[in-house]
Amino acid sequence: MEQLFFYIFAITAVVAAILVVSMRNAIHSAFFLIVCLLQVAAIFVLLRSPFLAAVQVFIYVGAVMVLFLFAVLVLDVGKEAFREHMHSQSVPSLVMVAALLVIMGFMMFSGKLTVPPGAYNEAALAKNTEVIGRAVYTKFVFPFEVVSLLLLIALIGAVVLVMRERGKGADRNKPEDI
Amino acid sequence: MMPDISIILETLLIVVKAFIVTMVLFVMPLPLTWLERKIAGHIQVRLGPWRVGPHGVLQPFADMIKLILKEDILPYKADRFLFVLAPVLSMVPAFAVYAAIPFGESFKIPGIEREMTLYLTDMNVGVLYILAVSGLGVYGMIFGGWASNSKYALLGGLRSSAQMISYEIALSFASIGVVMMANSLSLVDIVKAQGGSLLNWNIFYLPVGPIWFAVFMIGGFAESSRIPFDLPEDEGTLSSGFHTEYSGMKFAFFMLAEYIAMVTISVLSVIMFFGGWNAPFNIPLPIPPIFWFVGKVAFFIYVFMWVRFTLPRYRYDQLMNIGWKILIPVSLVNILLTGFMRIG
Numbered sequence: 001m002e003q004l005f006f007y008i009f010a011i012t013a014v015v016a017a018i019l020v021v022s023m024r025n026a027i028h029s030a031f032f033l034i035v036c037l038l039q040v041a042a043i044f045v046l047l048r049s050p051f052l053a054a055v056q057v058f059i060y061v062g063a064v065m066v067l068f069l070f071a072v073l074v075l076d077v078g079k080e081a082f083r084e085h086m087h088s089q090s091v092p093s094l095v096m097v098a099a100l101l102v103i104m105g106f107m108m109f110s111g112k113l114t115v116p117p118g119a120y121n122e123a124a125l126a127k128n129t130e131v132i133g134r135a136v137y138t139k140f141v142f143p144f145e146v147v148s149l150l151l152l153i154a155l156i157g158a159v160v161l162v163m164r165e166r167g168k169g170a171d172r173n174k175p176e177d178i
Numbered sequence: 179m180m181p182d183i184s185i186i187l188e189t190l191l192i193v194v195k196a197f198i199v200t201m202v203l204f205v206m207p208l209p210l211t212w213l214e215r216k217i218a219g220h221i222q223v224r225l226g227p228w229r230v231g232p233h234g235v236l237q238p239f240a241d242m243i244k245l246i247l248k249e250d251i252l253p254y255k256a257d258r259f260l261f262v263l264a265p266v267l268s269m270v271p272a273f274a275v276y277a278a279i280p281f282g283e284s285f286k287i288p289g290i291e292r293e294m295t296l297y298l299t300d301m302n303v304g305v306l307y308i309l310a311v312s313g314l315g316v317y318g319m320i321f322g323g324w325a326s327n328s329k330y331a332l333l334g335g336l337r338s339s340a341q342m343i344s345y346e347i348a349l350s351f352a353s354i355g356v357v358m359m360a361n362s363l364s365l366v367d368i369v370k371a372q373g374g375s376l377l378n379w380n381i382f383y384l385p386v387g388p389i390w391f392a393v394f395m396i397g398g399f400a401e402s403s404r405i406p407f408d409l410p411e412d413e414g415t416l417s418s419g420f421h422t423e424y425s426g427m428k429f430a431f432f433m434l435a436e437y438i439a440m441v442t443i444s445v446l447s448v449i450m451f452f453g454g455w456n457a458p459f460n461i462p463l464p465i466p467p468i469f470w471f472v473g474k475v476a477f478f479i480y481v482f483m484w485v486r487f488t489l490p491r492y493r494y495d496q497l498m499n500i501g502w503k504i505l506i507p508v509s510l511v512n513i514l515l516t517g518f519m520r521i522g
Contacts, residue, residue, distance in 0.1 A: 025257075027257075027260065027321070027324055027325075028259070028260070031260065031321065034317065050301065050302065050303045050307075051303050051306070053303075054303045054306035054307050054310050055306065055310075057307075057310035057311065057314070058306060058309060058310035058313070061310070061314060062309075062310055062313035062314060062346065063313075063343060063346070066313075066316060066317075066320070066339050066342060066343055067339075067343060069317075069320050069339060070336065070339045070340060070343075073320070073324055073332065073335065073336055073339070074336070127302070128302060128303070129302060129303060129363055
């Protein structure tokens, strides 16, 4: 049963991912990217990590993709419609894809990617969020803080960039004018 | 191999419950539209719907027949695929939220000795799930606005995406506050933590409770894009925003999603701040808990309508200022305060 669901989600995810890169319209690509991310969230549920699944939907599908669409909507995609797909990079991209496939295949068949699942029981799984929270705030507190600092820097960087733009363009592109 | 009879029963029960919840949600907008117009009428000192049936109670059915019979227009040069899909995209998340919403505690069904729960699932990430899924409804607006190939609709879609992003942050912060007060992400546990009496409700967790509730309500109004935050469908400047080009049943789906979003915010505010199905004080009468739940939700739905016909609409820059410069800083300070209170 679980295997069946896995294959449904996995096949949908792969098909959607292919459609993301093959669609001629940026909005359609964005739509299929949303579909793909949702399937990944579903696979997280199958892997007994509901917290990760909820965060995947919340952050990637709910926030990142909305911002992404916001940017794409203001572009004039109707006319561009991505006439050229590969931008004359077909040979390098094919080589890279082939190399990636070989490496991943090797890893998978040599058993280096598959790790036996750790000890778990239903009671521990029910406390998924608590376990993650404890791990993040005790054992991995240093990397966690580093990541949060990184995010803070990115945030301040974005604000600084906008401020500089404002000074030059004399409020030409105020975001409030939408 | 024959599965156990109790597993079949369990599955059947879940299917039946899901079916009932879906049907109730489907029918809900009928009385709500009537109520909304009636309340609008009385607030504006007129009668509201009057001619179809006594006090106009059959008006929603007349509207429904009209919407079903109306021509389903596909605008010239519209993006067919997304135009048809958009109403569904806004409706499905609105329904999916109810998979995690509890309506009451479990009780024994008389006759057969079986325990039945008044919720579909009690997820241990319930709050996160609801926030995540209810946020997906915005894609219906964005894609619908874009696919219509109309300037008004596109602007409506743009506005809704920016608005969602801004106010979802405030809404999530308010939910984090509640999670901190209840020490759990499960909605059932959040309600249980507020049991006992009125004073245990999160709204009375002074001084942070009322602030969280205000942040949550303002964010909720914006998330369900109701007045005073209905900028995506601002009639004054955008004709009717993202659904300008929609007609017939597709339009009805958008309306359905909007009404369900309003009910969802009402239900969530009851669960998170007003004790869910707990009675306000000990009453020696056998009143079923679901009565309190429905009563409180009905009150909040009324508040939504009351506000709609009392307040004017904000300007777009005011909307952004409220979201980013008031709600988010207030939430950040409030998180700190709540944290200190929980330690102390």
